[in-house]
Amino acid sequence: MGKFWSHFTPKLGLLMFIGTLGGFLFGYDTGIVSGAMIFVAEEFNLSHGMHEVVVSITLLSAALLPLSVGGMSHYCGRKTLLVISATLFSISSCVIALAANVTMLLVGRLIVGCAIGILSTIGPIFISECSPTSVRGTLVTCYNFSIILGQFCAYVVALIFANVENTGWRFMFGLGAVPAIVQILGLAFLPESPRYLISHWISEGEVSSELEAFEALVQLRPEGYDVKAECDQLKISLRQQGIEKGIFETFGAIVRVKHVRRALFVGCSMQMFQQIVGINTVMYYCASIVEMAGVPDKQHALFYAALITAIYGLVGTISLFLVDSLGRRKLLFISATGTFVGLVMLVISFALISRNAPQLNFTEKSLEQESDSCATILNCNNCALDSACGVCYLDGGSSDTLVKMGSCIEIDDETSEYPDYFSTYGRCDKNHMTSENSTSGLTFSTDACPSKLAPLIIISLIAYLLFFAVGYGPVPWLYNSEIYPQWARSTAVSLATTTNWTFNLLISVSFLSLVDAISQAGTFACYSVFALLSVLFFFYFMPETKNTPLEQIEHLFGLQYEHFSDQNTLETSSADNE
Structure with missing residues (x-):
C-alpha cells in the first residue's frame, strides 16, 4: 500500500x-x-x-x-x-x-x-x-x-x-x-480511460481524444510524473497492438x-x-x-x-x-x-453431523403415519434434508439431547406455506400448533436438525x-x-x-x-x-x-504451453500467430 x-x-x-x-x-x-x-x-x-x-x-x-x-x-x-x-x-x-x-x-x-x-x-x-x-x-x-x-x-x-x-x-x-x-x-x-481515448484517437483520428487522454493522465498521475513519456509510449504500444x-x-x-x-x-x-x-x-x-x-x-x-x-x-x-x-x-x-x-x-x-444426528423414534398417534413415507426416516438430518418432510420435536434446550420425542412427518403444503409449514398430522399439524393447548417447546423444522456440532x-x-x-x-x-x-x-x-x-x-x-x-x-x-x-x-x-x-x-x-515460472518473461515466441 x-x-x-x-x-x-x-x-x-x-x-x-x-x-x-x-x-x-x-x-x-x-x-x-x-x-x-x-x-x-x-x-x-x-x-x-x-x-x-x-x-x-x-x-x-x-x-x-x-x-x-x-x-x-x-x-x-x-x-x-x-x-x-x-x-x-x-x-x-x-x-x-x-x-x-x-x-x-x-x-x-x-x-x-x-x-x-x-x-x-x-x-x-x-x-x-x-x-x-x-x-x-x-x-x-x-x-x-x-x-x-x-x-x-x-x-x-x-x-x-x-x-x-x-x-x-x-x-x-x-x-x-x-x-x-x-x-x-x-x-x-x-476522466475517461486514457487507453480507450488514445485507441479512439488512433482509429478515428480525433485530435480532441488525444488531448483528453493527456489531460486524463495529468489528473491520474502525481505531480512531477513524466506524463508525456507515458502518453507517447501508449501511442506506440497501442499502434503496434491494433485497435478495438x-x-x-x-x-x-x-x-x-x-x-x-x-x-x-x-x-x-x-x-x-x-x-x-x-x-x-x-x-x-x-x-x-x-x-x-x-x-x-x-x-x-x-x-x-x-x-x-x-x-x-x-x-x-x-x-x-x-x-x-x-x-x-x-x-x-x-x-x-x-x-x-x-x-x-x-x-x-457435514458427514459427522449426519452420522451423529438424533434418531427419530417417537410414534405419532395417527393412522396416517402408516402411509407416510417420511415416517420411515429415522435419521433427523436425513428427514430435514427431504423436501417433503419435516422434523417434529420437543426442544431439549441445553441438555445433551437437543431433539426430544422426535418424529419425521410429511409437510402439509396445502394449508400451510413456506417458511411456516405444519405437518399433515400429529402434534405439529395446524390444529395442534395453533391451538391454545399446543405443547410448549414443540417445533416443526423443515430445513434443519438441531446439532451440537454446528x-x-x-x-x-x-x-x-x-x-x-x-x-x-x-x-x-x-x-x-x-x-x-x-x-x-x-x-x-x-x-x-x-x-x-x-x-x-x-x-x-x-x-x-x-x-x-x-x-x-x-x-x-x-x-x-x-x-x-x-x-x-x-x-x-x-x-x-x-x-x-x-x-x-x-x-x-x-511461450510454449508448459509450466510457467514465477518470473516475468517478456520474450515473444516465434509461434505467436498461426
Whole structure:
C-alpha cells in the first residue's frame, strides 16, 4: 500500500472510490437476495420453483449481457457504460422496492442482472486502464474488496429491516439505489480511460481524444510524473497492438491469434473455477447452510451468516497488501490450495453431523403415519434434508439431547406455506400448533436438525472463505483486466465475465437439488474436487503479471504451453500467430 500513496492524486482516490462502487453494488445484490427473499417468498406466496426463477433470472441476464458489452464499449467508452449500468441499478432497485406483483419483481430482477453484467465487465477494465502499473493490482483488488463489503452491508441491512413487517424487504432492495446514484454523480468528475481515448484517437483520428487522454493522465498521475513519456509510449504500444473493432471481427481475431487465444482460455478457466468451487452457493445460501448445520432459528442463522461474511471481508483486505508484492500467481495458488482444504473440512463436518444426528423414534398417534413415507426416516438430518418432510420435536434446550420425542412427518403444503409449514398430522399439524393447548417447546423444522456440532460447520465456512477471499476472489477479475491486448480487452473480458456468470447460474440453481440427491457432504465433496483441479491448472498454466505494463503482458502467453515460472518473461515466441 506504500506504493499507492506515492502515486496518490485526488482523482486517483476518486477513481478508487467511485470505480469500486460498482463492486459494492454487485456484492450488495448478492447478499440482499439471501436475506430478503425469505420475506419476498412470503409476501407473494412464491413456490420453491418461482423462488429459484426470481433469483436465477438475474444471473441469466448478467451472463448474457456481457456478450454485447465489448462492442458497446468500443463505441461509447468505459465511463459511459458505467453510468448506464449505475442508472439501470438505481431503476431496478426502485422497481423491486415498489413491486406490486411477481411480474414487476421479475422485471426488476432482470434489469439488475443487466446492470451487474455491465458493472462486472467494465468496472475492472476501467480501473486497470487508468491505474499506474505498480499499483494496478491493489486498485483492481479494491474492486473485489468492495464486493465483499457490499455483501456484508446487505446482511446488516437485512438484519435491521428483518423485523419491519410487510415493508422491510422493500427497504432492503430500495436502499441499493443510494450507492448507484452516488456512482453516477462521482463519474461526472472522473476522466475517461486514457487507453480507450488514445485507441479512439488512433482509429478515428480525433485530435480532441488525444488531448483528453493527456489531460486524463495529468489528473491520474502525481505531480512531477513524466506524463508525456507515458502518453507517447501508449501511442506506440497501442499502434503496434491494433485497435478495438466490432465484437464479431474482434472475436475472429482472438481465435486466429494463438497467444491471445491462450490468454482467453486461461482467463475464462479462472472465472469458471472461481464459481465451481461453490463460492456463490455459499454466499447465496449462507443462512441456509448454517440452518442445515443445525441452527433452526432463522434470526440466529442470519446473524451467523452476517458474522461469517464480515470475517470474509476483513480477510479480503489482506489481498490489498499482497497482490502487488507477492504476485498474482503465488497468491492464487495459496488461495486455491486453502480453499480445497476448507471444502474438505466442510465435507468432514457435514458427514459427522449426519452420522451423529438424533434418531427419530417417537410414534405419532395417527393412522396416517402408516402411509407416510417420511415416517420411515429415522435419521433427523436425513428427514430435514427431504423436501417433503419435516422434523417434529420437543426442544431439549441445553441438555445433551437437543431433539426430544422426535418424529419425521410429511409437510402439509396445502394449508400451510413456506417458511411456516405444519405437518399433515400429529402434534405439529395446524390444529395442534395453533391451538391454545399446543405443547410448549414443540417445533416443526423443515430445513434443519438441531446439532451440537454446528460450530464445526461455521469454523469450516470461515476457513473456506478466509482462503478464498485472499486470492480466489480478487485475482480472476484482476488477471482478466490485464492479460489481453487493447484491441481484444473489452471483448475478451466480456467473454470471461459471461463464463463467470454462466457457471454462477449453474452452480447456484443446482445446489439445493444436489443436496437433496447426494447430501451436503457429497455436494461439497464435488466442489472440493474442482478446487483440487484448479490448483493443478494454476500451477501449470498461469504466468505471473505483476510489475508488467499492460501493453507487454500479452507476450507472456506467447511461450510454449508448459509450466510457467514465477518470473516475468517478456520474450515473444516465434509461434505467436498461426
